[in-house]
Amino acid sequence: MHAIQDHYPAEFAHCYGCGSANPHGLHLKSFIEGERTHARFTPAAMYSGGYPGNVYGGLLASLLDCHGTATAAAFAYRAQGRALGDGGAPIRFVTGSLKVDYKRPTPLGIELLIEGTLRSLEGRKAVIDLTLSADGEVCVTGEMLAVQFVAKA
Numbered sequence: 001m002h003a004i005q006d007h008y009p010a011e012f013a014h015c016y017g018c019g020s021a022n023p024h025g026l027h028l029k030s031f032i033e034g035e036r037t038h039a040r041f042t043p044a045a046m047y048s049g050g051y052p053g054n055v056y057g058g059l060l061a062s063l064l065d066c067h068g069t070a071t072a073a074a075f076a077y078r079a080q081g082r083a084l085g086d087g088g089a090p091i092r093f094v095t096g097s098l099k100v101d102y103k104r105p106t107p108l109g110i111e112l113l114i115e116g117t118l119r120s121l122e123g124r125k126a127v128i129d130l131t132l133s134a135d136g137e138v139c140v141t142g143e144m145l146a147v148q149f150v151a152k153a
């Protein structure tokens with residue numbers, strides 16, 4: 001199964017969080033299934049926060065950031081009756097705002113599950129609800145406003 005990011009055109013594949021063309025990036029891959037999106041990431045020891053054994057909060061925000069914009073793109077394609085990677089003009093979203101709530105420390109070294117749902121899609125604005133869980137426990141929640149990017153002439 002192709003990830004949502006696998007359909008990003010080459011010029012948008014340099015993102016630190018999810019770009020396949022960034023050799024130093026996280027290479028997050030997000031998938032849409034039904035009314036939910038999901039991605040998985042196992043943080044290595046280098047992503048330590050100040051608290052031993054736990055993940056740096058900025059990394060967690062990065063994971064939500066990329067998963068949220070991918071979620072917005074996937075649901076926008078679906079709303080327009082289009083397939084991801086259909087060869088038409090790409091629907092691109094960027095983060096307008098991202099609120100992150102750290103509910104409990106997130107452990108290093110185990111697979112994290114990041115999930116997204118679409119709360120609303122109106123005009124160019126998509127509101128995405130996000131969670132990040134470890135071992136079935138929600139460690140982080142997020143709320144993103146993703147804005148469809150329109151290239152200025």
Ligand SMILES: CCCCCCCCCCCCCC(=O)SCCNC(=O)CCNC(=O)[C@H](O)C(C)(C)COP(=O)(O)OP(=O)(O)OC[C@H]1O[C@@H](n2cnc3c(N)ncnc32)[C@H](O)[C@@H]1OP(=O)(O)O
Binds near residue numbers: 065
């Ligand atoms: C599948 C294939 C897809 C291809 C995708 C590849 C992409 C990969 C990308 C991977 C990315 C990875 C993730 C990343 O790293 S994304 C990188 C981090 N984000 C950015 O750099 C974005 C920087 N900001 C901008 O470019 C502009 O400000 C944007 C584009 C967001 C809007 O500027 P623009 O001049 O275009 O539009 P507008 O100002 O008329 O706003 C439009 C509407 O939005 C509302 N609004 C805006 N901001 C906020 C806010 N903070 N809170 C509340 N509301 C806000 C605004 O009120 C208005 O609402 P309304 O008045 O109409 O009701």
